[in-house]
Amino acid sequence: MAENKVKKVAVNTTINGEEMDILVDPYVSLLETLREVIGITGTKEGCNDGNCGACTVNLDGRIVDSCLVLGVEVEGKNVETVEGMATPDGLHPLQQAFLEEAALQCGICTPGFLVSAKALLDNEPDPSEERIRHWLAGNLCRCTGYDKIVKAVSKASKKSK
Amino acid sequence: MVSTSENKNYKVIGTRPIRHDGYDKVTGRAQYGADIKLPGMLIGAVLRSPYAHAKIKSIDTSEAEKMDGVFAVMTSKDLPRLGDVVRGNSEESGSEKHLSENVMAFDKVLYKGHVVAGVAAKDQNTAFEAVKKIKVDYEVLKPVINVDQAMAKDAPILHEDYSGDHLGKKVKNSNIAAHARHEIGDIDDGFKKSDLVVEKEVDMQTVHQGYIEPHTGTAVWDEEDRVKVWTSTQGSFSVRDSVSKVLELDVSRVKVTPMEIGGGFGGKIPIYLEPIAAVLSKKTRRPVKAMMSRTDVFDATGPGPGGKVKVKIGIDSEGKILAAYADIRLEAGAYPEAFIEAAAKCVFSCYDVPSMKIDAYDVLVNKPSSAPYRAPASPQVAFATETVVDEICEIKGYDPIDFRLKNVAEKGTRTALGPKYRTIGLKECLEAAKNSDHWKSNLDSNPSPGKKRGRGIASGYWFNIGFKSSVNLSLNPDGKVALTEGSTDIGGSRASIAMQAAEVLGIPAEDVRPSVVDTDSIGITDVTGGSRTTYATGYAAYNAAHKLIEEIIEKAALKWDISKDHIEYSDGIVKSKTDSELKMTLKEIADDPPGGPIVSSASVDLEEAGGGFAVHIADLEIDEETGKTDVVNYTAIQDVGKAIHPSYVEGQMQGGAAQGIGWALNEEYFMNEDGVMLNSSYLDYRMPIALDLPMIDTIMIEVPSEEHPYGVRGVGEPPIVPPVPAIGNAINDALGLRLLSTPMKPSKITEALKRKK
Amino acid sequence: MIKIFLPYKIRETLGVPTEIEADGSNLRNLIDHIEDAYPGVKDYLVDEGKLKPGMSAVIDGKTTRLGLIHKLDDVSEIHFLPSIAGGS
Numbered sequence A: 001m002a003e004n005k006v007k008k009v010a011v012n013t014t015i016n017g018e019e020m021d022i023l024v025d026p027y028v029s030l031l032e033t034l035r036e037v038i039g040i041t042g043t044k045e046g047c048n049d050g051n052c053g054a055c056t057v058n059l060d061g062r063i064v065d066s067c068l069v070l071g072v073e074v075e076g077k078n079v080e081t082v083e084g085m086a087t088p089d090g091l092h093p094l095q096q097a098f099l100e101e102a103a104l105q106c107g108i109c110t111p112g113f114l115v116s117a118k119a120l121l122d123n124e125p126d127p128s129e130e131r132i133r134h135w136l137a138g139n140l141c142r143c144t145g146y147d148k149i150v151k152a153v154s155k156a157s158k159k160s161k
Numbered sequence B: 001m002v003s004t005s006e007n008k009n010y011k012v013i014g015t016r017p018i019r020h021d022g023y024d025k026v027t028g029r030a031q032y033g034a035d036i037k038l039p040g041m042l043i044g045a046v047l048r049s050p051y052a053h054a055k056i057k058s059i060d061t062s063e064a065e066k067m068d069g070v071f072a073v074m075t076s077k078d079l080p081r082l083g084d085v086v087r088g089n090s091e092e093s094g095s096e097k098h099l100s101e102n103v104m105a106f107d108k109v110l111y112k113g114h115v116v117a118g119v120a121a122k123d124q125n126t127a128f129e130a131v132k133k134i135k136v137d138y139e140v141l142k143p144v145i146n147v148d149q150a151m152a153k154d155a156p157i158l159h160e161d162y163s164g165d166h167l168g169k170k171v172k173n174s175n176i177a178a179h180a181r182h183e184i185g186d187i188d189d190g191f192k193k194s195d196l197v198v199e200k201e202v203d204m205q206t207v208h209q210g211y212i213e214p215h216t217g218t219a220v221w222d223e224e225d226r227v228k229v230w231t232s233t234q235g236s237f238s239v240r241d242s243v244s245k246v247l248e249l250d251v252s253r254v255k256v257t258p259m260e261i262g263g264g265f266g267g268k269i270p271i272y273l274e275p276i277a278a279v280l281s282k283k284t285r286r287p288v289k290a291m292m293s294r295t296d297v298f299d300a301t302g303p304g305p306g307g308k309v310k311v312k313i314g315i316d317s318e319g320k321i322l323a324a325y326a327d328i329r330l331e332a333g334a335y336p337e338a339f340i341e342a343a344a345k346c347v348f349s350c351y352d353v354p355s356m357k358i359d360a361y362d363v364l365v366n367k368p369s370s371a372p373y374r375a376p377a378s379p380q381v382a383f384a385t386e387t388v389v390d391e392i393c394e395i396k397g398y399d400p401i402d403f404r405l406k407n408v409a410e411k412g413t414r415t416a417l418g419p420k421y422r423t424i425g426l427k428e429c430l431e432a433a434k435n436s437d438h439w440k441s442n443l444d445s446n447p448s449p450g451k452k453r454g455r456g457i458a459s460g461y462w463f464n465i466g467f468k469s470s471v472n473l474s475l476n477p478d479g480k481v482a483l484t485e486g487s488t489d490i491g492g493s494r495a496s497i498a499m500q501a502a503e504v505l506g507i508p509a510e511d512v513r514p515s516v517v518d519t520d521s522i523g524i525t526d527v528t529g530g531s532r533t534t535y536a537t538g539y540a541a542y543n544a545a546h547k548l549i550e551e552i553i554e555k556a557a558l559k560w561d562i563s564k565d566h567i568e569y570s571d572g573i574v575k576s577k578t579d580s581e582l583k584m585t586l587k588e589i590a591d592d593p594p595g596g597p598i599v600s601s602a603s604v605d606l607e608e609a610g611g612g613f614a615v616h617i618a619d620l621e622i623d624e625e626t627g628k629t630d631v632v633n634y635t636a637i638q639d640v641g642k643a644i645h646p647s648y649v650e651g652q653m654q655g656g657a658a659q660g661i662g663w664a665l666n667e668e669y670f671m672n673e674d675g676v677m678l679n680s681s682y683l684d685y686r687m688p689i690a691l692d693l694p695m696i697d698t699i700m701i702e703v704p705s706e707e708h709p710y711g712v713r714g715v716g717e718p719p720i721v722p723p724v725p726a727i728g729n730a731i732n733d734a735l736g737l738r739l740l741s742t743p744m745k746p747s748k749i750t751e752a753l754k755r756k757k
Numbered sequence C: 001m002i003k004i005f006l007p008y009k010i011r012e013t014l015g016v017p018t019e020i021e022a023d024g025s026n027l028r029n030l031i032d033h034i035e036d037a038y039p040g041v042k043d044y045l046v047d048e049g050k051l052k053p054g055m056s057a058v059i060d061g062k063t064t065r066l067g068l069i070h071k072l073d074d075v076s077e078i079h080f081l082p083s084i085a086g087g088s
């Protein structure tokens, strides 16, 4: 079949600080590349069409829905996922705040929210509730009603000051 | 938090420890349904019907089979044809035949998205390409997509071979799968004596549970005819039972390992892809994983039934309700079960009414087979009842809380189905609402120009099922306890179950490590649903912990060579009642106990927890020009029995309120005449985002349930019941408009405003 | 005597009054006694020696999980009702 004969493309990229060379089908999304090629499954699929934010990753400092980016597009770029947030010394303050504030129920949306919220706090250490709600508008959560997520982000922001 | 229980000195219960599974979930390590990868695994994909109603004349799979990278193709010919046997009597009720037909169509497709064939291939792309090559010859039939069409004379019939139960009579060739009636007292007399009678009919659109994780199913069928299944489900045992039925295998041949579950709200009780993955694995002898897209999820799973509900209530001149009548017509979807008995139980649940009559219809339509959705059918009927009650208060000038208190259901009140309530806490909720800062606050009547504000209140009920649960405990040599259980954890239940064992043992919550295990590793446990998990599995943990203490005392007696009667246990210390020298910590007794390790297990099969009530207050701001509605202030009040982990109880209340707000204002299956859903993506099926909602204030009331040692009531379901009517009533307060159909979206508001002028 | 309430459709079909009275040491022989007075009722309630799937018995406000072996000491009313599906 023609579509199966498409050649894989060699991609050099950095995932959570680790530089790597991978082979990717040119039609495969970054989400699938992370999950199937590299084998890290913390980044989740909720819709595969850019409307839920469960697949949010940080690409060179910008948050993107990884289901809308091709794997081949990350050549030479830095990708950060939820797996890159904690260090051997412990959790990122946002992760800690999500646990303390019970900001997750089922947890499927949590990686996306954490990556989004980290990008916010990296640039704005003390956002207002309104600003947090605006920033997180691209991430769906069906379990929590967002209340505790907003509180956790706000708690982490003050903590990190 | 308001508590009516005498303040027992709990050490663990009522505290807010970090949940045991939390670390895996904030780091991306937790494994959900789609995350499993097995050696040699193939990817499954299914072909779905493009038509909502059609006969399958033939299926040609030959082109697909010939494709490179395709390992197997299946149709319903590969499944046993099952008879019309009724299964179980709880969550997964229905006939075996329908269970199997919903997995894969045999002769007819009954909704758009109904599965007709399956493929296993080397990767997803190949599987999708192969599915496209399967040719199906359909004879397209006219669909019925709402209760009016389905109940009309000469309506196309979904199930020609099925006879419905109409008040005890078997009726063929009808889309009414059941007509049930309940009657208490004499409503004709009640209405005759009434001073005021108000009647309204509401029209509810179909909605979806909306969990973010799509369904998956992974299976291995081995040479010994044993089937292993990995799936994200609310009930590993119900999946085991359903899969074994559809495949005609003994239950012990099926082992289900529950993955972490990315939301369910009732929608992850049915099976969909699991038997298909199993049959494809049988044909290939390799593991097969199948996954749904978001569109598949909307087209073929869930939904929560739409339908029409008419409610009529009569009151006397003193404002006492004399009679109530309801006519409830709910969409079952393609197969029977629209939760009409639950609807009947809930419709007048908040009131003490001497005469009631309810007619309820379970109506087949060409939509996916309805699945439970958080307090199934209760929001639908509450919308009608609470709107009528609000209208009565408006006409008579009654305070809506005082009117509800005057007619409040409490212990001993006879319900519409007949039985009397045991201890319930609705009155306490209404009183708390009356005393809340929110209710006492002024609704800012000077909003921004062009906008109007309104406040609405409504109450709601769900009854919390009990059923079976099992828990095992094992005392480790370091004095910590391992707990295994069968309730899949959808939102922190591992913690609330472990906390109940920890409370009994008098040790910190962190010292009890809970795991949710597969169906071969624990006793039968019913689904995580019906608000039963913290109640029933928590009860099993409570019993198992007491048994563990008995074991500890027994081993200490052996070790010290004294009688058991002289030994006591508290807070992690076992000691002699008479000799103060004789005492051991859990670590000491667990280190090489005489006669083997210290373990215990317990199981329960419980009755209902006694029912949970919620009262919600909503303040809205509505733009008169655009019809856009903002929720500006929201308070959820609920009798939670006893909050084991208050953070997760609040989370249930807030999450339920948010879903209800979405249901009220935005969410609907928008279908064309052919029965095709036109908004089957998150872009168009608009669920609330962070920006749409305010903080949701919670007031937890604790009126302990009589059926549980700590007084636990289920808390997951009541909070989705009041939001739809509370918002409808608030819109009426703001604009003087009764919108009687969901969603109460901007276009309906602007149109109604135009008509009013 | 215990007050017994049967589901609407059974009452309609068999012409049983809204409220009847019967006695029994457990649910099984209570149903036998009802059957003596109103022949045909048992078929609706019992199947293969168990409460019929889809049927439940609410004994003084609590739905029995024991079924026909449920002992009836100090019971004042029993409602037979269709069992209820649902839940999340």
Ligand code: FES
Pocket (backbone or CB within 6 Å): A044, A045, A046, A047, A048, A049, A050, A051, A052, A053, A054, A055, A056, A065, A066, A067, A068
């Ligand atoms: S999976 Fe990418 S936005 Fe939903």
Ligand code: FES
Pocket (backbone or CB within 6 Å): A103, A104, A105, A106, A107, A108, A109, A110, A140, A141, A142, A143, A144, B212, B262, B263
């Ligand atoms: S916690 Fe379940 S979707 Fe957010």
